[in-house]
Amino acid sequence: MHRIAVIPGDGIGPEVIEQALLVLDKVSSKFGVKFEYIFIDAGGCAIDKYGVPIREEDLELVKKCEATLLGAVGGPKWDGLPGNLRPEQALLKLRGGLKVYANLRPAVLYDELKDSSPLKKEIVDKGIDILVVRELIGGMYFGPKGREVKNGDEVAYDTEVYSKSEVRRIAKVAFEAARKRKKKVTSVDKANILESSRLWRETVEEVAKNYPDVELAHMYVDNASMQLVKDPSQFDVILTSNMFGDILSDEASMIVGSIGMLASASLGEGSVGLYEPIHGTAPDIAGQDLANPIATILSAAMMLRYSFEMEDAAKAIENAVKIALKEGYRTKDIYTENCKLVGTKQMGKIICENI
Amino acid sequence: MHRIAVIPGDGIGPEVIEQALLVLDKVSSKFGVKFEYIFIDAGGCAIDKYGVPIREEDLELVKKCEATLLGAVGGPKWDGLPGNLRPEQALLKLRGGLKVYANLRPAVLYDELKDSSPLKKEIVDKGIDILVVRELIGGMYFGPKGREVKNGDEVAYDTEVYSKSEVRRIAKVAFEAARKRKKKVTSVDKANILESSRLWRETVEEVAKNYPDVELAHMYVDNASMQLVKDPSQFDVILTSNMFGDILSDEASMIVGSIGMLASASLGEGSVGLYEPIHGTAPDIAGQDLANPIATILSAAMMLRYSFEMEDAAKAIENAVKIALKEGYRTKDIYTENCKLVGTKQMGKIICENI
Numbered sequence A, B: 001m002h003r004i005a006v007i008p009g010d011g012i013g014p015e016v017i018e019q020a021l022l023v024l025d026k027v028s029s030k031f032g033v034k035f036e037y038i039f040i041d042a043g044g045c046a047i048d049k050y051g052v053p054i055r056e057e058d059l060e061l062v063k064k065c066e067a068t069l070l071g072a073v074g075g076p077k078w079d080g081l082p083g084n085l086r087p088e089q090a091l092l093k094l095r096g097g098l099k100v101y102a103n104l105r106p107a108v109l110y111d112e113l114k115d116s117s118p119l120k121k122e123i124v125d126k127g128i129d130i131l132v133v134r135e136l137i138g139g140m141y142f143g144p145k146g147r148e149v150k151n152g153d154e155v156a157y158d159t160e161v162y163s164k165s166e167v168r169r170i171a172k173v174a175f176e177a178a179r180k181r182k183k184k185v186t187s188v189d190k191a192n193i194l195e196s197s198r199l200w201r202e203t204v205e206e207v208a209k210n211y212p213d214v215e216l217a218h219m220y221v222d223n224a225s226m227q228l229v230k231d232p233s234q235f236d237v238i239l240t241s242n243m244f245g246d247i248l249s250d251e252a253s254m255i256v257g258s259i260g261m262l263a264s265a266s267l268g269e270g271s272v273g274l275y276e277p278i279h280g281t282a283p284d285i286a287g288q289d290l291a292n293p294i295a296t297i298l299s300a301a302m303m304l305r306y307s308f309e310m311e312d313a314a315k316a317i318e319n320a321v322k323i324a325l326k327e328g329y330r331t332k333d334i335y336t337e338n339c340k341l342v343g344t345k346q347m348g349k350i351i352c353e354n355i
């Protein structure tokens, strides 16, 4: 029996989580394993209910679970609130509280969805299969920040800060992952300008010594943002900081043409993990049975793989998704001519049936 | 008579500058104006000659000129040097020393070069004409940075810091520019996480009140990196910080398919300006008459426009470039089937003849 903290969140969050849970139920009966779901409010809905993005007692509850499955949090409704009262604060508290320092974001181009990529056929035909390994609990997100008045001028600051030990542990994750893939790590930084990037680069070099079988390349972040569009097939594992990873993983998700398909796992020491789709709350389509549940369903698959060591079940889900796509089922975001348009619920149902 | 500091720099820098100067010579005879060129060493070549990226006395010389035309600086040869001895340091010293806080980077898709864009025809057909207005002498590039040992762990940091007055002046540049264009400013930040971004957003809102005729939108940087690929036609002026601007302007330059075509102007108060192509030193093709001189030639045109108020001459250069493209002349980087392949020098010559 596995205890899972389930955080539906805001916007389309609850709808996509619902389908992921149905998939987990199917896995449960098929693989003879039990899941207990602990539902937690976090994000905008928690602000509305309790006045805070996540209550301390709820954070403690989450920490006691084996893994967390999250939909999405945030929305324009809460955008005007001060920094510490925003829905996103719940995400930071969860990430920091669970100490999940390694955010794994696979950006894979599905053959069936090639037409949805904004890139030209020549580029896309070379294939895209990138794993972004983003540091998740350091850098500017968590460094000292504040505001002050200096000579009558208001000043605000954030600090990008990294220690060698932080870089070392995330670099290890990237190299280990690369070993199971195409054996290439591209570490992205801005070492020509940032002191923190220089420490990053040095430390990555040190870690690389233990992985002589993995090729290491360094790339400046401005160049990386170009190369992702120019020739994404050159990348295997991209290793980068929290801030740069935020930008580049979104770019990577766009070039595969289907942010509604992309899952993520955030891992710490041991088997703890936070699993969430890469997409946001999409308030404009919330509650209309239009959202694509696949990213969340694939996040659940990642949970089975990384937190519960249920590789077979994870593969069964991934396979079921592929079959649904092959059979031509598409939610609106990935719809192209001659496919079968389905809603959130039907897509979930079809995937369940394929397991 | 106008005094121009000319900084050829490293790699392909000297070759592309050579062609830009020939173009300026042609403008000189055609428009009855005299240019005096003060040649300055900066970047890797200055490190090799003098042991520093730029000598203080040379920086003083540059400051005494009316405008600066720069090729490109840097290269792998100097990558191993400590931060303050890198070629890029020359750029920072020039930008900071000249106080050019507003970096204007137009990313325009030329009809003739549509095929060079990595984006699909449907997207490109909607047109791309973006002006990135990047803050250039603040943020993480210039904020406090350093290294220290904390509890036996080495730590490095950089500070993203912005004051209201800094944001105000760059925002004004963006709104003024938008007025002369499609009247839309998209301000890019990470206000859901960064305190400096919240100050940025507030201040941009304040400035916007003076420009009721200009539409203002805010966008998170991760979303902006997606939207640039998904639908670049939605952007007119992008206003952003030094770090985010570095990343997004490179991405914007790649989607128009021709980084060898893109010029930039860095402006401060009055008519002072630093003009340089967006591309780097391209050491792999340096000295082989392969580089595209157009970005530098168009940078010279921007110099005529912004520093010398020679709009007619600027237009004459831009027109000459368009004619060369229309006639099918292409350097290798923008070559497509059935065009006429030419080298750096010949491209320069053809453009001169068209003026």
Ligand SMILES: CC(C)[C@H](C(=O)O)[C@@H](O)C(=O)O
Binding pocket: A074, A088, A091, A246, B192, B193, B222
């Ligand atoms: C919502 C936001 C705080 C978050 C981040 O910046 O990390 C999101 O963009 C993401 O990438 O998960």
Ligand SMILES: CC(C)[C@H](C(=O)O)[C@@H](O)C(=O)O
Binding pocket: A192, A193, A222, B074, B088, B091, B246
């Ligand atoms: C060379 C580097 C320091 C520079 C920058 O980061 O500003 C370059 O990338 C640019 O955009 O002009």
